[in-house]
Amino acid sequence: MCLPGTVEAVREQKPELTRRTVLAGGGAAALAALLPGEAAAHRRRPKRRGRVVDLTHTFTAGFPVYTGAAPTRRTINNYTPDGFYAQEWTFGEHSGTHMDAPGHFVVGARRTPDLTPRELILPVAVIDISGRAASDPDAVVTVDDLRRYERRHGRIPRKALVAMNSGWDAKLGTPAFTGGTIGNYHFPGFGEDAIDFMISRNRGSAIAVDTLSLDPGNSATFPVHNKWLADDKYGLENVANLGDLPPHGAVATVGVIPWEEGSGGPARVLATY
Amino acid sequence: MCLPGTVEAVREQKPELTRRTVLAGGGAAALAALLPGEAAAHRRRPKRRGRVVDLTHTFTAGFPVYTGAAPTRRTINNYTPDGFYAQEWTFGEHSGTHMDAPGHFVVGARRTPDLTPRELILPVAVIDISGRAASDPDAVVTVDDLRRYERRHGRIPRKALVAMNSGWDAKLGTPAFTGGTIGNYHFPGFGEDAIDFMISRNRGSAIAVDTLSLDPGNSATFPVHNKWLADDKYGLENVANLGDLPPHGAVATVGVIPWEEGSGGPARVLATY
Numbered sequence: 001m002c003l004p005g006t007v008e009a010v011r012e013q014k015p016e017l018t019r020r021t022v023l024a025g026g027g028a029a030a031l032a033a034l035l036p037g038e039a040a041a042h043r044r045r046p047k048r049r050g051r052v053v054d055l056t057h058t059f060t061a062g063f064p065v066y067t068g069a070a071p072t073r074r075t076i077n078n079y080t081p082d083g084f085y086a087q088e089w090t091f092g093e094h095s096g097t098h099m100d101a102p103g104h105f106v107v108g109a110r111r112t113p114d115l116t117p118r119e120l121i122l123p124v125a126v127i128d129i130s131g132r133a134a135s136d137p138d139a140v141v142t143v144d145d146l147r148r149y150e151r152r153h154g155r156i157p158r159k160a161l162v163a164m165n166s167g168w169d170a171k172l173g174t175p176a177f178t179g180g181t182i183g184n185y186h187f188p189g190f191g192e193d194a195i196d197f198m199i200s201r202n203r204g205s206a207i208a209v210d211t212l213s214l215d216p217g218n219s220a221t222f223p224v225h226n227k228w229l230a231d232d233k234y235g236l237e238n239v240a241n242l243g244d245l246p247p248h249g250a251v252a253t254v255g256v257i258p259w260e261e262g263s264g265g266p267a268r269v270l271a272t273y
Numbered sequence: 274m275c276l277p278g279t280v281e282a283v284r285e286q287k288p289e290l291t292r293r294t295v296l297a298g299g300g301a302a303a304l305a306a307l308l309p310g311e312a313a314a315h316r317r318r319p320k321r322r323g324r325v326v327d328l329t330h331t332f333t334a335g336f337p338v339y340t341g342a343a344p345t346r347r348t349i350n351n352y353t354p355d356g357f358y359a360q361e362w363t364f365g366e367h368s369g370t371h372m373d374a375p376g377h378f379v380v381g382a383r384r385t386p387d388l389t390p391r392e393l394i395l396p397v398a399v400i401d402i403s404g405r406a407a408s409d410p411d412a413v414v415t416v417d418d419l420r421r422y423e424r425r426h427g428r429i430p431r432k433a434l435v436a437m438n439s440g441w442d443a444k445l446g447t448p449a450f451t452g453g454t455i456g457n458y459h460f461p462g463f464g465e466d467a468i469d470f471m472i473s474r475n476r477g478s479a480i481a482v483d484t485l486s487l488d489p490g491n492s493a494t495f496p497v498h499n500k501w502l503a504d505d506k507y508g509l510e511n512v513a514n515l516g517d518l519p520p521h522g523a524v525a526t527v528g529v530i531p532w533e534e535g536s537g538g539p540a541r542v543l544a545t546y
Contacts, residue, residue, distance in 0.1 A: 052390040052391050052393075052394060053390070054390040054531075056530075056531055057531075058386045058531045058533055059530050059531055059532050059533060060533040061533060067350075068349060068350070068359075068361075069361075073532075073533065073534070076341060076365055077340075077341070079378075079380050083378070083495075084377055084378050084498070084536070085376060085377060085378075085380075085536045086341075086365055086366050086367055086377065086536045086537075087365070087366050087532070087534065087535065087536060088341075088342075088363065088364065088365050088366070089362070089363070089364060089366070089532065089538075090361065090362070090363040091361065091362060092349055092359055092360070092361050093359050093360050093361070093362070094359055096530070103358060104357055104358060104359065105352075105356070105357050105358075107352050107358075113331045117325040117326070117327040117543050118325050120325075120541075120543065121325060121543070121545070222356075225357070253526045253528065253543060254528075255526065255527075255528015255529075255540070255541035255542075255543065256528075256541055257329075257332050257369070257530065257539045257540070257541050258327075258329055258330075258331045258332055258541065259332050259346075259360070259362065260331055260332060260333040260334060260346065261346070261360065262360065263350075263357070263358045263359045263360060264359075265360075265362075266530045267528065267530070267541070268393075268528035268529055268530050268531065268540070268541065269528075270390055270393065270394070270526060270528065272394070
């Protein structure tokens with residue numbers, strides 16, 4: 001479009017650039033002060049690449065769910081005759097890329113709107129088990145994986161998102177994503193020992209998996225859900241693109257909708273590094 | 274809770290702090306490289322306060338909608354007998370704090386998943402019309418408001434979220450939020466002249482209002498929707514807490530769920546400064 005004023009705007013380009021950068025860059029710089037230890041970071045700062053990685057799958061009708069009915073959508077308004085287009089959605093809270101709030105498993109625990117905005121912005125530690133998972137769909141994150149990570153990348157912070165990259169995001173849309181039917185699922189998750197380790201040693205305030213459940217698919221008792229959520233921490237399921245993040249140095253913003261009385265629910269998760 | 278390992282973790286506190294800060298701060302610092310002009314910002318950088326402001330209303334059953342049915346929720350699983358708790362939601366995409374994607378009004382235009390992650394992280398210019406709106410529910414953002422803003426705070430960037438603070442977020446839950454029934458609404462919005470100004474002079478890539486519609490409530494023809502969305506830009510409606518942001522210097526992350534074929538849809542909007 002070339003509306004009135006375009007020529008004028010082009011003429012003004014140079015001063016615009018100058019002032020624009022002040023406003024834009026000034027705001028961006030403020031983000032660096034959000035997490036603790038910014039000063040220390042300057043001693044050993046990962047490269048700033050200015051990248052944004054979307055850790056979210058498109059929220060689709062029919063997105064596989066652990067139990068219950070998959071999401072549905074229908075058009076409720078259209079350009080003709082309404083002059084605009086809109087859809088209506090129906091889904092359970094544990095659909096798509098979503099949060100498990102503490103209250104999902106724990107009576108009286110915090111629900112989605114109770115999490116503070118500050119808890120939703122976290123550094124990300126990516127634990128890569130994709131090699132092992134490629135040959136074993138029942139692979140889990142172990143204490144050894146966490147120790148190996150810490151030897152290479154430093155201690156996992158107390159306030160951090162510890163994310164399992166099993167490579168499972170690429171299987172969405174194929175039978176291998178669930179690896180079977182309910183009661184007979186096969187996909188990776190966190191191991192109970194790893195959760196005990198993280199809780200007892202204050203590693204992480206949230207965990208994420210690129211599969212349908214924080215517990216591995218073959219779990220019958222859900223110890224990861226039961227222990228992690230009972231410690232007032234949250235989880236993210238069905239995250240995507242963790243392979244595009246560095247092992248450390250990224251920051252995730254967990255854009256969970258503050259669903260009233262929510263047990264968790266769909267979230268847009270964006271990471272920057 | 275005091276689980277095994279707590280004492281050990283406390284003993285290890287000093288080295289943990291050192292390494293934690295490297296991981297956490299390093300990631301946070303990376304955010305500063307996201308937007309253009311970081312170098313220039315250092316010449317006139319707003320104070321970094323390390324604050325997070327939630328621009329999102331709790332997504333509630335019964336949240337007022339411009340047209341159609343309000344959101345509903347029901348419990349589909351409960352601690353007893355299921356061992357966990359979850360809800361199901363049904364709602365139209367234009368409920369709660371939400372996005373209007375270009376495709377909401379424009380045939381063939383981009384829908385929610387088509388917006389790039391980078392378009393969702395923007396510096397915020399807050400245009401405060403709350404004084405005028407307090408005595409006139411039909412008040413709109415004018416070209417004069419934008420010019421006054423730019424004289425004080427510098428040019429609005431081409432890639433920015435231009436947000437109207439009318440104070441209307443505080444009226445949610447009262448009849449004054451809509452100011453009437455459909456066809457007879459009264460609440461503030463953007464004026465058509467302001468939209469013409471912004472489009473022709475490349476000010477902003479997104480707009481936000483703390484009311485139910487980008488156009489003021491008394492509009493019958495929706496010129497703001499029709500022009501702004503047709504220029505491949507997006508809008509946010511029902512945002513909250515803009516009064517807690519500085520006029521410039523904040524950065525918003527627009528966590529819209531990537532609803533398949535979405536005309537927009539619920540979003541978690543968090544701002545940092």
